[in-house]
Amino acid sequence: MSLDEKLFEIKRKWIPVYFILLIGLIILAIHFILMAYFTNNQDYASFSLLTLVAAGYIGYNLSKFLNTIISKYTTVKLLTCKKCGYSNEDKNVDKEDYVMKEDGICPKCGGKMIIEGIYRIEEKTKPSLLELFGLKKKIRNRFK
Numbered sequence: 025m026s027l028d029e030k031l032f033e034i035k036r037k038w039i040p041v042y043f044i045l046l047i048g049l050i051i052l053a054i055h056f057i058l059m060a061y062f063t064n065n066q067d068y069a070s071f072s073l074l075t076l077v078a079a080g081y082i083g084y085n086l087s088k089f090l091n092t093i094i095s096k097y098t099t100v101k102l103l104t105c106k107k108c109g110y111s112n113e114d115k116n117v118d119k120e121d122y123v124m125k126e127d128g129i130c131p132k133c134g135g136k137m138i139i140e141g142i143y144r145i146e147e148k149t150k151p152s153l154l155e156l157f158g159l160k161k162k163i164r165n166r167f168k
């Protein structure tokens with residue numbers, strides 16, 4: 025798991041709390057506005073303003089978080105055919121794999137494929153709402 029993903033996991037736990045807080049503040053603000061309207065009491069007006077500011081702050085943070093882009097890393101190995109030069113990236117990296125190891129048969133010419141390199145590729149993703157609420161498993165094991 026990358027640092028991005030770890031931070032994301034920590035923040036994600038707070039999302040439902042923020043949502044409940046936001047809804048609570050909005051209800052409170054509506055309540056104060058109605059009270060201010062019906063009782064003509066200035067105190068209710070300032071309370072409603074305060075709760076609206078707080079709701080706005082939480083809403084802003086929430087929307088910022090919902091737009092977070094996180095980096096995912098996938099380990100791949102670059103396989104190259106010694107005979108014809110055909111190459112492709114394979115995501116099925118084993119613990120036993122190493123550079124220059126023979127690995128499989130070339131689909132083009134039937135020659136031996138060797139591992140030219142093992143590296144990580146970065147993918148930028150934006151988590152969906154379902155993932156944020158933990159309703160969908162987001163981070164699967166990418167290191168088979």
Ligand SMILES: [Zn+2]
Pocket residue numbers: 105106107108109110130131132133134135
């Ligand atoms: Zn080949």
